[in-house]
Amino acid sequence: EDVKRCGACGGSGVRVVRQQIAPGFVQQMQTTCEECGGKGKKVAHKCPKCKGKKVQSGSETITVDVERGVPDGHEIVYEQQADENPDMKSGDIKFKLRQLPHPLFRRDGKNLKMKMRLSLKEALLGFERKVPHLDGHVVTVSDSGTTQHGHVRKVRGEGMPEHNFPSSKGDLLVEFEV
Incomplete structure (x- = not known):
């Protein structure tokens, strides 16, 4: 009942504005009504909180749960949670995940890759190393024989969990540098 038809533009x-630019010449222009902002309606008694705009400013904190094994570039979408406006449908909030580089591991799909330096003595006589994994547990990498430079050892099940199937994991691929 407080929303009335704009009297300035009907x-x-x-609004149609006519202006004489020279004797016998009249220019006619159509412009957005300044009274109603082009909406055709005006609010007679404006709300003190929103000042008749039908929206209020505010902020909200959103907690985003990132599932295990989510790949780089994955989007998490909160549908119809963006800004609201009475004249429009609310949009979506989208978070695009970017993985940061790690000092030890490099991700390759479900697999994790790393390089391990060995001394000549370790390469010839064997070695045992403890590697702290991303989730905090320790992985033991060892060999009792000789290890060549560039050799890649696969440690099964010590890679990244597969998204939506966290019990399925990739492998840890260790490349040796002698």
Whole structure:
């Protein structure tokens, strides 16, 4: 009941302005109505909180749960959670995940890759190393024989969990540098 048709434009949202630019020449322009902002309606008694705009400013904190094994570039979408406006449908909030580089591991799909330096003595006589994994547990990498430079050892099940199937994991691929 407080929303009335704009009297300045007759509810059309536009006004026709005529201007004489020279004797016998009249220019006619159509412009957005300044009274109603092109909406064709005006609020008679404006709300003190929103000042008649039908929206209020505010902020909200969103907690985003990132599932195990989510790949780089994955999007998490909160549908219809963006800004609201009475004249429009609320949009979506989208988070695009980017993985940061790690000093020890490099991700390759489900697999994790790493390089391990060995001394000549370790390469010839064997070695045992403890590697702290991303989730905090310790992985033991060892060999009792000789290890060549560039050799890649696969440690099964010590890679990244597969998204939506966290019990399925990739492998840890260790490349040796002698």
